[in-house]
Amino acid sequence: MSTIHLTNGDVAAESLRSALALAGRDDRVQPLRDDLAVGPLRGVDDAPYVRADFWERVTADTQRDFVREFREQAAVLDGLSNDTANLVVWHAESASDQLMLRRVCYLVRNSPQRLNEVRLSIADLAGRADPQAWAHTRKDHATSVGMFARDVLQAHLPDAAPISVLRISRLALEWQEVKQANGETRRWRDNTFTNGSFAELDTLILERASDDWQPAARVAAYVMTAELWYLASDSIVLWRMRELVTQRRIHLRGDANEWRSLELRAASAPCSPQ
Incomplete structure (x- = not known):
C-alpha cells in the first residue's frame, strides 16, 4: 500500500521530500497550506x-485568488479522506501543527487504520547548529516541522507509528470543539487549546514602538519569538502593524511588502513625510 506524508506547509514538505530522497524512498509528500492557529x-x-x-x-494581496486556493485545498482534503493510502502526519509542538493533526484525524476518522504519525519536539533541535536556535530558549516549546533540517527528519522516518482508534476519536472531537470555540488565535499549552486575541500581538508591537524610526523587522522578530504558545508568522505580524497604522497607534514608512525597507515608529510623535 502506498504512503502519503502530510506536513503543515511547504517548507516542511520540501525538507521531508529531501529526507525521503536521501533514504531512497519515493513516498508522496502532501503539504496542507493553512496556519490554523490564527x-x-x-x-x-x-x-x-x-x-x-x-x-x-x-x-492584502490583490493578485492571489484565495477562494480558488482554498477550494483546491478542500479538494486535496477530500481526496485524502477518500483515498486508501496510509497517511503519516508529521507534527511538532506548534499550535498549527497540532491543529492540522486533529483536522486530519477528523477527516479520516472512519478509516483509522490508515493513520500514522511522527512526533517531533524541541528536544530534537537541542545541541544542533541550527538556524532555529532561538527556539531552544522558548518556554512554550513552540516548534513546527518546518524548523527541522532534513537529516533530523530522515532520522525520524522509522518513527512513524499508528495512532490508536481511541486517540483518533479524541483528537477528532477536539478539532470540532476548537472550531466551535472559534477564537481569533489558538494557544497550545499543556496539551490543551485556549483562545487568544490579536490584541496580544498588538500589545507586543506597541511595547517595542518608540519615538524614533527603527526597522519594522526588528519589532516583528520580537513578536515572532515571544512566548505566545503559538508561532506568529511574519504575514500576521505585518497585518497587525497595518491595523495599528489604521488605528493611528503607530507609523510605518517604506515598502510594506519589503521588510528591509520598512520602518516603524510610535504615533506619539508627528509622522514626517513618507
Missing part, C-alpha cells in the same frame, strides 16, 4: 470562504 475556524470544513476571506484580509 483566524476563524467555524465552518472551515464546509466552505472555503471562511479561511479565504480571512487570508485575503491579512495579506
